Amino acid sequence: MSDRDPIPLSEQLRRGNLFAEACPSREVLRHVTSRWGVLVLMALQDGTLRFSDLRRKVAGVSEKMLAQTLQGLEADGFVLRRAYPVVPPHVDYSLTPLGVEVAVRVAGLADWIETNLPRILEARPEADAVSA
């Protein structure tokens, strides 16, 4: 499954290589797996949301960090930002088809963590993260 070492050059040019320091795939990975990127992608899986709704859903994110996260995901073509010329201004965000695809993978990881959290907490040497 993971025989990653001998990747031919032609293959490297056709696809990204996260183990290569200069590969742009690393930047994409950073956006997608950033502290808030994961949660924004998951929140948008349910449909289009306005900035304020997103911020409420992704509890704990600051306005600045949410804006920055959305900009990164927009730059990678995962999120579509739509501004409507109305008063007061109306801006909303949704996943692009590419964003839907990546969100599925992100949600797969997130779901696994949520489901297996009890096992993970049990496996911790010090269980103080659990105790109040």
Place this chain on the structure above:
Amino acid sequence: MSDRDPIPLSEQLRRGNLFAEACPSREVLRHVTSRWGVLVLMALQDGTLRFSDLRRKVAGVSEKMLAQTLQGLEADGFVLRRAYPVVPPHVDYSLTPLGVEVAVRVAGLADWIETNLPRILEARPEADAVSA
């Protein structure tokens, strides 16, 4: 998947909830999706590695960051650190069964990004990341 005895915690901790600000699943997600966490999990999918081998494989990581990343993954029970009482000292790292499971999900996301990198770069408004 793993229906173990429920830990005597509040209802919401029986299963993690990444959208809840105080849920410990957020910390686990941070370790697993950290800049280097992803690459370390993927590197260890191929088998046990020593620190220096890991560092070579995960190009660009500093000693300090690699040590910190491994500590986080060890604390969550994903990585097993083994120190052999020999001279010179021999320490190696491998995935635990829990680590194997999470690495599969992480690799699913990483593979998608690597495979779809050309589409992502094309989708970028400014395609300067592509040009040399």
